[in-house]
Amino acid sequence: MKGNSYDYDVVKGFAFSAIFWLIVGLLVGLWLAAEMFMPQLNLTPWLSFGRLRVVHTNGLAFGFALAAIFSCSYYILQRLTRTPVAFPKLARLHLWLFNVAIALAALSLFAGMNTSKEYAELEWPLDVGVVIMWVIFSINVFGTLIKRKEKQMYISLWYIIAMTVTVAVLYIVNNLEIPVNLFKSYSVYAGANDANVEWWYGHNAVGFVFTVPILAMFYYFLPKSTNLPIYSHRLSIIAFWSLIFGYLWTGAHHLMLTPLPEWIQTVAIAFSIFLIAPSWGSVVNGYYTMRGNWDKMRTNYLVKFFIFGITFYGLQTIQGPTQGLRTLTAFFHYTDWVVGHVHMGTMGWVTMIISASFYYMIPKIMNKELYSVRLANVHFWLILTGQLLYTVTLWIAGIQQGAMWKATNPDGSLTYSFLEVVAAMYPYWKIRFIGGAVYFVGILVFTYNLIMTVRSPGLETVKTEPQSA
C-alpha cells in the first residue's frame, strides 16, 4: 500500500496550512458576527467590519479551502496515477509561496488595500503572485498525469483537471486591472460590464473551488473509506460534463433586477435551473453507492461526514437556483437569507467533506491510527449543530427582513423604516453568533484530534487507549 516514493510532505504541509487558516478565518468570522450586534467592537480601522469581512471570506475561501484542495489534490493525484509528484521541489515552493501569499493577503486586506470585487479583493501584485502559484501547481498536475503509471484517469482526476484549467481563466479575466501604484489599481471594465465579469467569476469561484475539487474528494475518499465502488460510472460522466458546461452561464443570477441587460439575467437563471440535474447526479451517485450498506452510517464514523456533506450539497444546489428566480430574488436578495445559504455550503458541504478526507488521509500518510474516533464524532455533531443553528436562524431572519422591507400600509406608504428592520434582526444575529461559536469549538476538536494523531508515537503505542478502526 505505502509507496515510499510518494511525496506526502507537501500533502501534510498543505493540510496543516488549511487547519491554521481555518482557525484564523473562523476567529475573524466570530468577531464579525459579534460586530453585527455590538458595533463598539469596530475598535480600530483594521478591525472595522468593512475591512474585516474581506479577511474572513478570503481567509476561508483561499487560505482554508484552497490549501485543503491542494493537499487532497496532491494526494489523490499521486495515488490515482500510481506516480510520485513530478516535481517535488516545485511542490515545496508551491507550499511556501501559498502561505506567504495568504499571509500578505491578510495583511494587505487589514490595511484596506482592496479592489472591492468580491472574492477577488487582492491588489494586483498579489494577483501576479497567485497566478505564478497556480502555474506551479498546474505544472505538477500535468507533469504527474503525463508520467502516470495508471492508464485510465478516475473521476476525481477529471474534476482536478477542470479546476486547474477553469480557475486560471476565471482569475485572470476578472482581475485585469490598471495599476496606479503598487497598492492601488482600477478594473479595466466599467459599471455593468464589471458587475457581469465579477459575478461570472464570483459564481464560478463557488463552482470550481467550492464544488468541483470537493467533488473530486468525495468521489475518491467515499469509496476508499467504505470499500464500496461508486454506483454509476456513466452517471458521473454525464454529471461531470453537464456541470462544467452549465456553470459558466449562471453568474448573472447574482445580479437579478439590476441594470445588467435582462437577457443575461434570464439566460443565467435558465442555466441555474439546469444545473440542478448534474448537481443531483453526484448526490444520487453518492446515495446509491451506499445502497445496502446504510449501516455504515453507524459503524463507520467517516460515512456520516460524506453523506451529510453531499446532502447539504444537494440542498444547496436546489436552494441556490430557486432563490435566483426573479420573484424570489426580489424578496430574498440583499437579506440574511443569502448569508445563510452560503454558509450551508461552506460549513456543511465543504468542511464536512474536507474533514472526512483529512481523517482518512492524515493517519494513512503518517502510518498511524487516528487519535480518537470518539473525538471525531464529537467534532461531527458540533459542526452539524453549529451550522444548522447558524443557517436556519439566518433563513428565518432573511424572511422577516424581506417581509419588513416590503410591508406597506393601506395607503401605499412603507410600514417600517430601515432602522426598525435592523433593530428587529438583533436577536437573530445573536443566535447566529452562538451557532458560529459551537461550530468553532467543533473545529478546535478536529484540530486537536489531528495534532494528537501526528504526535502519537505510532502503532507501538503503550500509554493511550486502543482505538477502534
Add this chain to the structure above:
Amino acid sequence: MSVYSKPITFAILSGVVILIGTFVTLFVPLMLPSTQPVSEYVKPYTAVELEGRDIYIREGCNNCHTQTVRPLITEVARYGEYSKPEEFAYDRPFLWGSRRTGPDLNRVGGKYPDSWHYQHLYDPRSMFPKSNMPAYGWLARRPLDTSYTFKKVSVLGYGYTEDEVKKQLDDYRRKVTSSEYGSKAVRDRVTPPELRGQLTEMDALVAYLQKLGRDVKTVAGSIAAVAEASTTVKNPYEGNKNAIEEGKVLFDSNCKVCHGPEGSGGFGPSLQDSKWKYGGSDFEVFQSISKGRQGGMPNWDVTLGRERIWKVIAYLRTLGGKK
C-alpha cells in the same frame, strides 16, 4: 483510446466546454455597447469625489451598502428612482454590492445636508441609537492624500488636466473651510483643529456620497401618489389628542434626528420659532414634508403616507411654531 486516458486532450476539451458559456454571457456583452451605455447627463467624478470613492472602497463600505435600486415599488419608495445602466459608465470598479446590512446608497446624494453625513460618520449612534454602523470618526483625523489624484483620473480617462485636478481640490477645500459653509459647525466639531483648514478623508467621502445618483433626474411623482391639491386644505387631525400622540411618536422616530427634540432644531431648522422658510399653512407644511425641500429635507410621501404626515403636522402645531 478515450479522452479519459489523455490528460492534455481532456484539459483542452474541458477548456472549450467552459468557454462556451463564458463567450455568450461574458465576451458578447463586453462587445455590445448597449451593456454599459453612456449618457451626456452622467458626468465623471470630480477629483475630490473620486478620492472619496477610493476611501469608500478601502473601507469596504460595499460590504454592507448596495448601490442599485431595483425596479420594485417598495424599493423605489424607500430609496428613490430605480438605477439606470448609464449611471455607472464611470464606475471602475462597480460598487453594486450584494448585501443590505445598511440601506442602499444609490440615491443618497442630496438627500441630507453635509452636516448630517459628518455627524453620522463620526458617531452613527448619536443620531440612531439602534444603528450597528461602525463609527468612522478617524476619517476626519486623516488629511486627504492627493499625491496620486492626477494619476488616478488619468488611468480612468476622465480627461482632466493636472491644473483642473488641482483646481477641483482647491475649490472644494475652499468650500468646506469657508465661514459660509452651511455644515461648518458640525465639520468643525468632528475635525481636529489642525486639520480644519485642509481636506480630510471624511470631506472626500462626504463629497462622494453627495454625488451618488444625482445625475439622473428623478421622475417626480411617479410613485408618490400623495398630494394635496387644494391650497386651502385643512388638517383633518388638527387638535385631535390621539393623533397628536401618534404624531409625536412618528416625529421622534423620523424627524427628531434632524429637527431636534420637540422641534428645537439641529441639522434641520427649529420648528418652534416663527421663521418658516416655506410657509406655515397646512398646505405648505404638508408640501414641505411630503415632497421635501432642496438642500436637505427628504421627501416623506411614500415613507410616511398621507395620514401619518397629517398626524405629524398635528403634533407640530403643539410645539409653538408659526401657524
